[in-house]
Each structure stands twice: as structure tokens, then as C-alpha cells.
Amino acid sequence: MGVKPVRFVIVGGGPAGHQAATSAARLGAEVTLVERDVVGGAAHLWDCIPSKAMIASGGAMAFVHRSSGMGLGSLRAELDLDGIKRRIAEIEHRLHHSFADLLDDQGVRTIAGTGRLAGPHQVVVDTAGGEEELDAEAILVCTGSRPRIPEWCTPDGDRVLTTRQAYPPPVLPEHMVVIGSGVTGVEFVHMFASFGSRVSLIVSRQQVLPNKDPEVAAALEDDFLRRGVNLLKGARAVGIDRHGDAVTVRCDDGRVARGSHALLAIGVIPNSEGLGLETAGVEVDRGGYVPVNQHCQSNVAHVYAAGDLSGKLPLSSVAAMQGRKIADHVMGQHSRQHRHLDYDKAAQAIFTEPEIAEVGVAEAEAFATGRKIRVTKVPFSANAKALINDDARGFVKIVSPRYRHRAGRLDRGPPRRRADRGDRPGGDLQPPGVRPVREPVGAPHPVRIDLRRRRVATRSRPGRRRRSRCGRPPPAPRSRCPPARRRPGSPSSWPPARTRPGRPRSGRPPPPSPPRLSPAWAR
Numbered sequence: 001m002g003v004k005p006v007r008f009v010i011v012g013g014g015p016a017g018h019q020a021a022t023s024a025a026r027l028g029a030e031v032t033l034v035e036r037d038v039v040g041g042a043a044h045l046w047d048c049i050p051s052k053a054m055i056a057s058g059g060a061m062a063f064v065h066r067s068s069g070m071g072l073g074s075l076r077a078e079l080d081l082d083g084i085k086r087r088i089a090e091i092e093h094r095l096h097h098s099f100a101d102l103l104d105d106q107g108v109r110t111i112a113g114t115g116r117l118a119g120p121h122q123v124v125v126d127t128a129g130g131e132e133e134l135d136a137e138a139i140l141v142c143t144g145s146r147p148r149i150p151e152w153c154t155p156d157g158d159r160v161l162t163t164r165q166a167y168p169p170p171v172l173p174e175h176m177v178v179i180g181s182g183v184t185g186v187e188f189v190h191m192f193a194s195f196g197s198r199v200s201l202i203v204s205r206q207q208v209l210p211n212k213d214p215e216v217a218a219a220l221e222d223d224f225l226r227r228g229v230n231l232l233k234g235a236r237a238v239g240i241d242r243h244g245d246a247v248t249v250r251c252d253d254g255r256v257a258r259g260s261h262a263l264l265a266i267g268v269i270p271n272s273e274g275l276g277l278e279t280a281g282v283e284v285d286r287g288g289y290v291p292v293n294q295h296c297q298s299n300v301a302h303v304y305a306a307g308d309l310s311g312k313l314p315l316s317s318v319a320a321m322q323g324r325k326i327a328d329h330v331m332g333q334h335s336r337q338h339r340h341l342d343y344d345k346a347a348q349a350i351f352t353e354p355e356i357a358e359v360g361v362a363e364a365e366a367f368a369t370g371r372k373i374r375v376t377k378v379p380f381s382a383n384a385k386a387l388i389n390d391d392a393r394g395f396v397k398i399v400s401p402r403y404r405h406r407a408g409r410l411d412r413g414p415p416r417r418r419a420d421r422g423d424r425p426g427g428d429l430q431p432p433g434v435r436p437v438r439e440p441v442g443a444p445h446p447v448r449i450d451l452r453r454r455r456v457a458t459r460s461r462p463g464r465r466r467r468s469r470c471g472r473p474p475p476a477p478r479s480r481c482p483p484a485r486r487r488p489g490s491p492s493s494w495p496p497a498r499t500r501p502g503r504p505r506s507g508r509p510p511p512p513s514p515p516r517l518s519p520a521w522a523r
């Protein structure tokens with residue numbers, strides 16, 4: 001007799017749900033997916049995708065407006081709001097069907113309806129044709145989130161909007177007042193400013209993107225100010241009044257922002273009510289999220305939670321990865337320590353101009369936890385590709401450990417010998433002759449580049465060759481190229497100048513030996 005497949009019921013068909021469904025089905029589970037609105041996910045298809053589609057249209061407009069800088073005659077782009085609506089509807093339709101087809105192909109049973117737990121191993125689905133009860137060995141709840149609406153405001157979908165009502169809005173706002181300066185808020189500011197609307201942004205703290213690197217936030221604020229965005233910093237919205245076609249947003253410090261539209265971008269709340277979690281004994285925290293462990297299991301081992309509902313990073317990519325891991329775990333394939341999800345390593349992007357992307361530990365966080373770090377910054381103004389695209393705003397900032405662990409030893413300082421090969425942090429970003437300055441943490445300068453000093457490609461110096469640990473002599477050095485000559489008219493430092501062997505780079509004493517112990521980050 002064959003082994004009975006694991007019955008796996010998933011409530012919510014967003015990135016977490018459909019990834020878990022397809023992965024588990026591939027591994028042999030009998031999967032049922034319950035979705036009430038749109039396969040692919042409400043937040044995914046109604047927020048994330050339309051927002052990015054509109055931002056792409058705004059980016060194209062901004063690019064056209066910069067055309068004179070590209071050596072083109074002045075071009076004009078006009079917004080076609082109906083065209084944008086059609087474009088978004090087509091993208092949503094196509095994605096929804098491709099997700100649904102994929103699930104179908106993999107033998108996943110999809111039920112259109114609203115699911116809830118009726119016990120530790122039962123899910124009840126309210127469908128158009130009545131109630132259906134499903135038994136399951138494993139259950140995943142991933143019902144996502146919805147826009148948070150404060151008690152001082154009632155969105156009307158016309159002039160006072162939530163994020164879901166603004167992709168796209170009924171008419172192009174003449175003057176949009178955006179409330180909230182987190183990731184969603186700043187993406188809206190960028191989008192409407194690109195379309196030519198006037199924009200005011202209510203920033204409750206002293207910087208936009210309060211949880212991000214202050215220098216990154218400052219670069220974005222500069223861009224906003226250059227585009228005429230009115231920033232109301234340190235103001236918390238406490239009320240919205242509508243008079244005809246005008247809206248007034250009142251702030252706690254007495255300031256007001258007047259516009260034609262107001263948009264709430266003050267976060268999301270999880271969809272955990274009415275899910276029957278209590279009937280299965282699943283704990284929910286005060287914010288409505290389901291706390292999970294490294295396998296995304298709730299306090300009830302066979303009930304998993306993922307995506308926005310799990311209270312981890314609210315990103316579509318993270319939700320999808322959680323879904324895949326859960327499928328592995330349900331099928332007994334994911335138990336090793338090294339395969340646990342590490343949310344610190346999730347890459348994140350903010351679709352503004354300049355675009356912002358980050359991965360890993362932020363400078364302030366590393367500093368706060370007492371890590372020894374090195375900060376390397378390279379401005380795009382020194383990058384050929386950025387100049388070619390006529391957009392040299394922004395910079396790359398790399399926060400790396402002070403000591404690097406390579407090939408069984410600890411190296412101090414930057415791996416300079418790799419600079420020419422472009423495989424060091426920032427190496428491929430630097431044009432010849434530009435050398436990023438490593439600044440102590442918390443240094444006040446935004447970016448300093450020493451253009452006078454030429455980058456020096458060093459080689460190991462005579463007398464400093466070490467014996468390898470096993471006692472054998474180290475391999476002979478590779479043959480040296482003859483020093484390249486400078487051609488008249490060529491940039492001053494390409495090919496890179498070389499130092500004479502044995503000559504110290506500066507009068508400074510040699511750096512101290514690195515510590516022998518592996519630091520925590522290298523374990």
C-alpha cells in the first residue's frame with residue numbers, strides 16, 4: 001500500500017501562499033489553497049505590482065524630461081491616466097492567470113472563498129456554493145495585511161485615499177498631501193512628483209525614511225526639495241477636513257497642509273481577525289501578528305504563519321521565501337540550522353529617484369551593537385555608467401567588518417590587491433583615479449573623494465613573503481607586467497600607477513597584527 005500524501009491546507013494565496021502551494025505540491029503533498037480575492041495576493045497584486053507599474057511610468061516621464069542632458073532636443077511626455085489604468089489592469093490580469101495556471105498545472109486544488117480554522121486540524125471555507133470543511137495534517141495561514149486607517153480619518157476613495165485607492169487615483173491630483181514618510185509614502189511622493197503633481201509630505205520625525213540610513217534619507221530629501229516637494233518635518237497628522245474639492249490635513253503642532261487630495265501611507269495591519277486562530281490554540285500578539293519560530297511554525301507545531309501576518313519583514317520576496325521554506329519543513333526536508341531564514345540578509349529596494357537598495361546590517365545598527373566596521377562610500381558622480389545615463393545622483397555605501405576573514409586567516413584593511421579586478425567592495429564602481437575614502441563611523445562628511453591621489457595597485461613586497469602554515473614555501477609570484485606608459489590625453493591614472501617594490505606607502509608605522517580569534521560575524 002502506498003504512503004498517504006500529507007494534506008496541506010493554505011489560507012491566503014499571496015506570495016507566501018502560492019509559493020508554499022507550488023513547492024509542497026512538487027514535493028508530493030496534497031495541497032488545497034483557499035483564496036477569497038485574487039490568486040497572487042491582494043497586497044501583491046493590488047499594492048506592490050500597480051505601484052511599481054506606475055512608478056515605472058513616472059520614471060519614463062522623468063527620463064524624457066531629462067532628455068536635453070542626453071544630447072537630445074527637448075521632448076515632452078504627457079500623462080495618459082486611462083492608458084496607465086489599462087496597463088495596470090493588464091498586468092494584474094496576466095499575473096493572476098499565470099499564478100492560477102501554475103497552481104493548476106501542479107495539481108493544487110484552489111478554492112475561491114474565505115477560510116477559517118475550525119479546530120487544530122480543520123479549515124472551513126465559505127464559498128459561493130456554501131460551506132466546505134477540509135481536514136489537514138499541516139495548515140498555513142498567510143492572509144496578508146491591509147492599509148491602516150487611523151480613527152481621525154475616513155477615506156472616501158475620491159479625495160481622501162488609502163494606498164489601494166491610489167493605484168491609480170480617479171483623477172491626477174493637482175496637489176497631493178502624503179501622510180507618512182516610510183517606504184510607501186516616499187514612493188508615492190516620487191511617483192506623483194514625476195507625474196507633475198505638487199506634493200506635500202508630512203514627516204512625523206526629523207527625516208524621511210526614519211528607519212533607514214540618515215545619509216540615504218538626506219539624499220532623497222535633497223531630491224524631493226529640488227523637485228519642489230513641501231516637507232513638513234516633525235509634524236504628526238491628527239485630522240483631515242474636506243471642503244468641496246479641497247482637503248486640509250491638520251497636524252499636532254498646529255501646522256496645516258492644504259491640497260486637492262490626501263493619501264494615507266501610515267502602514268498596514270495584519271488580517272488575523274475572523275481566522276479562528278483561537279479555536280486551534282494559535283497565539284496572536286498585541287499587534288495582531290502570529291509569532292513564529294525559525295521554521296515559521298506558530299506555537300502550534302503544525303500550524304504555520306507566513307508573509308505579512310508573521311510580523312517579519314513585510315516584503316513580497318520574504319513572503320515567497322517563507323512559503324518555500326515552509327513547504328520544505330512540512331515535507332520533512334528543512335530542519336538544518338544553516339538553512340534557517342536570516343531576515344537580516346533580505347535585500348530591500350525603494351523605488352524612488354535615486355533608487356535605494358540595501359542588504360545586511362545598517363551602519364547605525366552595526367555601530368550600536370559595538371561592531372568594528374569600515375564604511376566605504378563611492379558617489380555615482382564618479383561612475384561612468386551613471387554619467388552615461390545623465391543621472392549621477394546618489395552613492396554606494398558599503399559597511400563591512402573591520403577585519404576580513406579570507407582563506408583561513410584574517411586580513412586587515414581593504415583587499416587592495418584586488419582593486420584592479422573589480423571584485424572588492426566598490427572596486428568595479430570606481431573609475432581610474434578615484435579612491436573612496438574610508439571614514440570612521442559617524443564622521444560628519446557625506447562623501448569625500450581624494451582625486452589627487454592615484455589609486456595604487458600594490459603587490460607583495462620583497463621580505464614580506466610568508467611561509468604557508470603547512471611549511472611549504474608559498475607559490476612563486478606571478479610575472480609582473482611592465483609599468484604601463486601614460487598616453488598623452490589619457491586619464492591620469494589609467495592604467496593604475498604602481499609603487500616601487502619595497503617602498504612604504506606612507507610614513508605611517510605598519511598596521512598592528514590582526515586578532516587571532518574569529519569575530520562573531522565570521523562564524
Ligand SMILES: Cc1cc2nc3c(=O)[nH]c(=O)nc-3n(C[C@H](O)[C@H](O)[C@H](O)COP(=O)(O)OP(=O)(O)OC[C@H]3O[C@@H](n4cnc5c(N)ncnc54)[C@H](O)[C@@H]3O)c2cc1C
Binds near residue numbers: 040
Ligand atoms: C503599497 C505597497 C507597495 C509594496 N511594494 C512592495 C515591493 O515593491 N516589493 C515587495 O517585496 N513588497 C512590497 N510590498 C509588500 C508586499 O506586497 C507584501 O509584503 C506581500 O504581498 C505579503 O504577502 P502575503 O502573502 O503575506 O500577503 P498578501 O499578498 O496580502 O496575500 C494574502 C492573501 O490572502 C487572502 N486572504 C485574506 N484573508 C483570507 C481568508 N480568510 N480566506 C482566504 N483568503 C484570504 C487575501 O485576499 C490575499 O490575496 C508592498 C506593499 C504595499 C502596501
